[in-house]
Amino acid sequence: MCALHVLETTMGCFFHVGSVWTASLMLLCFMDVSYGQIVYSVSEEVDKGTVVGNIAKDLSLNIQELELRMFQIVSGTSKKYFEVNVKDGILYVNERIDREELCPNTPKCRMHLEAVAHNPLNLYRVEVNVLDLNDNAPYFPVDLHIVNITENAVGGDRFLLPLAYDADVGSNSVKNYKLSSNEYFSLDVQNGGEQSVSAELVLQKPLDREKQPVIKLLLTAVDGGKPPRSGTLEIIVNVLDINDNSPIFSKPLFKITVSENTPVGAEIIRLNATDADDGINSEIVYSLIEHGNLGAEFFAIHPETGTITVKGNIDYEEHSVFELRIQAKDKGHYPKSTHCKVLIEVIDENDNVPEISVTSLLNSVREDAKTGTGVALITVSDKDVGKNGVVNCRSNQYLPFKLKSSYKNYYSLVVDGPLDRESTSQYN
Template sequence: GQVVYSITEETERGASVGNIAKDLGIDAATLSARKFRMITGSSKQYFNINASTGALSVNEPIDREQLCELKSDCLLNYELVLENPLELYRMEFKVLDINDNSPSFPLSEYHINVPEFLSPGARFTLPNAQDFDEGTNSVQNYTLSPDEHFHLEMQTRGDGSKYPELVLKKALDREQQATHRLVLTAKDGGDPPKSGDVPLIVTVLDTNDNAPEFENSVYRASILENSPSGTLVVQVHATDLDEGPNGEIRYSFSNTTSADLQRMFLIHPHTGEVTVNGILAVQRPLLEMFIEARDNGAFAMSSTAKLLVEITDVNNHGPEITVTSLTSPIPEDAVPGTVIALLSIMDEDPGENGKITCQIPDNLPFQLKHSLENYYSLVTSGLLDRELISGYNITITATDLGSPPITTQKTLWVQISDVNDNPPVFSADTFDVFVEENNPLGAFLYQVSASDPDMGENGRVSYMLRNSTVAGSALASLLSVSLANGSIYAKCAFDFEQLRSFYFQVEAKDSGSPALSAVITVNVYISDQNDNAPAILYPISQNGSVAVEVVPRLADEDYLVTKVVADDEDNAQNAWLSYHLAHSSDSTLFHLSPHSGELRTTRSMRSTDFLKHKVVVVVQDHGDPPLSSTVTVGILLADTLPQALPDFDDSGEPPPLLNTTNIYLIVSLACVSCIFAVFLLFLAIVRL
């Protein structure tokens, strides 16, 4: 026979299963006597039979899942053997499942790699959960933790088994979320239901769908313009949300950056450091460059950032002075404010370093006027006089406002051109010319000289005589003057005795337009030559006769016999006369005063003296050589004139009595002699 029992798993030890004796119809009292025993192929004895009562109880709780694993029907087969008589009964225990197992997954977590380029709808098979329970106690459904990118769908295999599928419902972006952590829950149908969870880690595989992105769209840096090579300017940094080569970045200057700037700066391809390369030969205060960040993906992507580098000026440029126009020479009569030159003064430095102050020395008749930015006009500020200063070295000093400042100088030579603003000027107010009489014709007398400080024709002087008359004669008949050099020549021989002095005027005229002139007075003094012998005025010899003087026979000593009066038309020493006895018939009787010409007796007359005497008087001037004249005087010793006349009949007609003219001449000579003596006395007193 066979008996079938149903028992739920995990039934407690001792729990009653049934009564084998009753169920098989065997007397329970015989069980022990018949030596019953249970035979099973299991190593465990899950059941016991009470030998006295035949009660069947649980000896050891049964774990259905352990015992039967995944079998849908879990059966334990026993054989009950009875002896006396030998009987064999089949016992079948159907182990009923209870929901004592939660669904579980084979792994503690599941990783799923999903390329980010997949479109929504992509499906990924998920692992099935295991539940050792059976029937409704086994896995009945799956759930997925909420996620905007994924949802769960159940699929049926060909054998009818179901499995979960992960479905992409929204495109992934690894750069926004590289990993999605989901929870897959398996639930059984027990009451209460049990569940098991497993983490699903969805890793989004990168696609080069992101360009590198700079931290800043614009980078700003400032460096000194004299920064040496290697100076760090800035370090740029870009990130790429992609992975691997897709996220590896190289830096470079973009093609929009000028070649000059790419030569002046270097950028490290890996670090993004921008450094100075060589000399910063730029004139702009702000440099604009574009830096490109490019990834290493198969289809590389890039982005660009702007780099603005402010070049902080170092005052390394001096002002540069350029003369754009220059008027030189300028006329000396230029009015103040006349523009001479236009100057351009530039400084390549920017800012304060490029601002300029400009000046010229204060002691010049010029000034700088600021006209436009960086342009100056050099103008006259005072009167010019070429005759005082014919040109100016004008030093223009330009200084920038840098620290320290740099100064540049440029010197302009401005020549002053002449204007006929100066008349000729003679070297003296008057000229005195001394000339000896009897000069030869054409004799050089004097050279007048006038200077004119003007230049060229304005300073070229010519000379001419001013029209006038001298002693009734035209000046041109007496003199001539050289037009070129002012030399004065005599056109006649002067005679001191006729013309002792005269004056005339010479005009000096320049060749400017209009011409300017000056006039000088020339005084001509004719000096005497000893060209006239003394003229004996008394006693006068007529027709070769001898002048006769009568002396009383009894004349005393120092008796004035006569006075020889002479005149000389010459002047000064040429007219100074001295008197000498050239011959005397009796040298002891007469003597002659050398200065006055008085002939006197040296002693009293004697009765023994001759009655008739002859004296030769020489009158001589003091010229060189001296000139002289002689006169013979006859002397008669007589008491009366009639007594003397017969003795000199042979001498011709007796001399006439002194007439009025002779008396006047004698008086005049005496006066002149007195005046001359007084003059000599006056000179002696003055010298003392």
């Protein structure tokens, strides 16, 4: 709520008058309106004071009037990442900008600002695209990965390796994997577009436990930056005996959809793997591979049936997609395993109410204020997407104020009628 105090004008002086009665200002939200805007780009981690652009020139404003018109930059964040020099109209960086902190796990990072000039009130929409720097190296969630392989494994057998992660995005994210030189294994790097870049060990020649029971390898993840950054993972291959057939899934990738807020315990898919062996060597145990697997916090799999169920609160606004990595392992004395991926797309539900943020421009207003005088900036938002996230605002039509749309979900509250302190001294 924003309180507006009307001041009585007497011989050029202003006197605060106590409240007589309170009128209610109601905000209702429905649709979205958009206008033009100015767009700038700036790299993250630039020095404070770095020039973003000449906003006065780009907005065709008179530089000599900026200070008189109290020209300022307004944003919805607690930090003022940008400021404007009212002496020359230059927009500059005022705080350290860390793209990974502002926009984690998003391909594009946009900061939305409002430039405000008074007397008369003018609002300008400003968008700043924060460009990613290659300031983070890839890393693995574990330091050591152990792979157990029977000595009668055949050429072409595959063994899934842990994913590497990189806080950077786009070309600066993980783009490739490399394997240290060895005589037994090659590396198959997979990049399926919507899937993350992953790698598998591929057996190239028969193993001989009596000749070499342990094989040490080094896996390197490389990003696409210039110059590139990298991270490494030590791999220990233990060569075992017996059990000559691995379980097999019907396909390597399963794609399904699930609505957010699906209740805990709900079944979403049942996987099935088969094993050509007999007896205990054909019995299969299913499990979620947890290292580096975010989905393990929200889904569970029955070890015997392969049924995947919900075990956590699924919120589209927090995670719109999950990638589960499932292992099927037999019960042989030296078990063999295979893997598949389950790509789960979360469907958005209209489970968030619109939020309203009010920034006061004035604590009080003269009773002889002109129509159009700015009182407050109002921002509305909805965490839902699509139609569920479309909002609009309007004010009570019987009050001497109105909402003026500036850009999308940004509005200004301005005087829209005569004010009479003797009749109403305060509006809430």
